[in-house]
Amino acid sequence: MNLSPKIENFVLHCGEMGSRWGFNRTIGQMVGLLVINEQPLTANEIADALKISRGNVSMGIKELQSWQLVRVHHIPGDRKEYYSPNGSIWDLANRVFEERRKREIDPTLTLLRDQILDSANSPEEVYAQQQMQTIHDLLETVTKWSAELQRLSPEQLQSLMKLGSSVSKVIDLKDKLLRKS
Amino acid sequence: MNLSPKIENFVLHCGEMGSRWGFNRTIGQMVGLLVINEQPLTANEIADALKISRGNVSMGIKELQSWQLVRVHHIPGDRKEYYSPNGSIWDLANRVFEERRKREIDPTLTLLRDQILDSANSPEEVYAQQQMQTIHDLLETVTKWSAELQRLSPEQLQSLMKLGSSVSKVIDLKDKLLRKS
DNA sequence: TTAAACTTTCAGTAATTATTGAAACTTTAA
DNA sequence: TTAAAGTTTCAATAATTACTGAAAGTTTAA
Structure with a gap:
């Protein structure tokens, strides 16, 4: 998958901010990518778009699930898992806030x-x-x-x-x- | 300087939390130590209490000053610099909050x-x-x-x-x- | 001035954290 | 069953971040 410069810009920014928001660069990029894309994405699409390994995506998804920031979709007749943000922007911000309160x-x-x-x-x-x-x-x-x-x-x-x-x-x-x- | 177990406990905890609060372990410990001690401390006392190098203390103080969390005292006839928290607990929390807003x-x-x-x-x-x-x-x-x-x-x-x-x-x-x- | 007392800097190194990729695991359809 | 399509795990390694300590810098008193 090829991201348009504008979208790529946003995703890279999310990566840079990732560690300040409580996760790491890759996970920041994953959040950015999922939020900016209307369609849910598969793990392979994420790995491809961000040019990172499949294993890294798997670990990142796991982490994002522990923050309750992503949800999984299934498409009938398709074995892959599709990921999307779990709720509105507001919901996500709230969860990050809450999780950080717990940790900090x-x-x-x-x-x-x-x-x-x-x-x-x-x-x-x-x-x-x-x-x-x-x-x-x-x-x-x-x-x-x-x-x-x-x-x-x-x-x-x-x-x-x-x-x-x-x-x-x-x-x-x-x-x-x-x-x- | 020897810290009592209770005080040491608190200081070590601040170290562990340091990175979650926006700095690193050493700087977290420094904040904890300064807040828990009624008297201002010299850089050497800090290095000694936390068992870290003098250079590290110097860098940490610099960082804490950029957050506006410490202030310097001078004692007449004494060339050393004495450090203490810059304001009340509430002031410190406010500054951390504000600084993080700027960064995050x-x-x-x-x-x-x-x-x-x-x-x-x-x-x-x-x-x-x-x-x-x-x-x-x-x-x-x-x-x-x-x-x-x-x-x-x-x-x-x-x-x-x-x-x-x-x-x-x-x-x-x-x-x-x-x-x- | 100079030297003692103190502070800062920063190159080298240590410690920590993140990433890869191959192997193991799981699920499903035939 | 089995093998294809997918996911997860984790040891090895890469990348990042933090720390030390010696050298350079600064200030002050004599």
Whole structure:
């Protein structure tokens, strides 16, 4: 398969960004390719388009499935597996966000909880525990907040996103209402 | 310098998480060490505590300064430089967040803007451009939203964070108000 | 000035991470 | 069954990224 320069450009960019988004170059390219192509692709087509080995594609698909970013299609009378993005762009972004939260925040929260339970036995440890408590509280807030966002309907999210610069107005509003009651 | 087991544990954990947070193991450990120690540390103390070379510390400090995560102190009559976290835990988290946005989102927004201006010249490119537009809009929303959050005062942020499960109520409220006016 | 105290740089090397491709495995149709 | 069409695995190797330590650079006090 031959990609048009414009599409190739996009795919290569996804590769360069791959490691910043939490995967590696090849997997970044695979996501880009699948998202930019209307038709699902076979593993061989992917290997061919990206000029990488068949085995590498297999491992990449596996990884993308662990992120829940791809789904498999079957065409009657055809034994090959066809891959496409699993959901809308918005769905994919949400999953990446969620998965990264699990990898980047959850392990630290677990460690901090353990450490905080343990009692300090030197002045340095007292300070250390204060700091750990602060970090813990921050991460917990972020975690709860992101779980909250995940629970909102897409429409509510849109609504929230569109608030833009009026966020502070809404907060003020809420404060006023709470003060009354 | 000898770290107590509890503190060492935390520092090693920061190292393991380092690459997930956007830097590398050593730099993760350095952040952990600086945050957990009440007193600012010299480069030699850091090298000694983490058992890494002096050169490595120098490079790490440079990197952390580019993230604006450390600040330098001087003690009268002492030629050494003393390093400490640059601001509160909250400040540090904000800067990491902001810096990552710059690295993970901005380059893609730039690319997408360019690509979208260019006209499509095949059915595949028409679809590709639609997808790119969708991604662009999503990323732009996220960018604006995060800029908005950065602009809020710490108190407003606290207030917003504490909303928790009442986020949807506030949105509903706002919708109702808008409908009236 | 100079030399002591400190910091930075960077070439060479070590450690880590990603990729290939051949062999093993699985599924299906005849 | 069997063999063709496909997929997965994984040891070997390539590519990338991080680290060391010696040399060069900088600053300060005498």
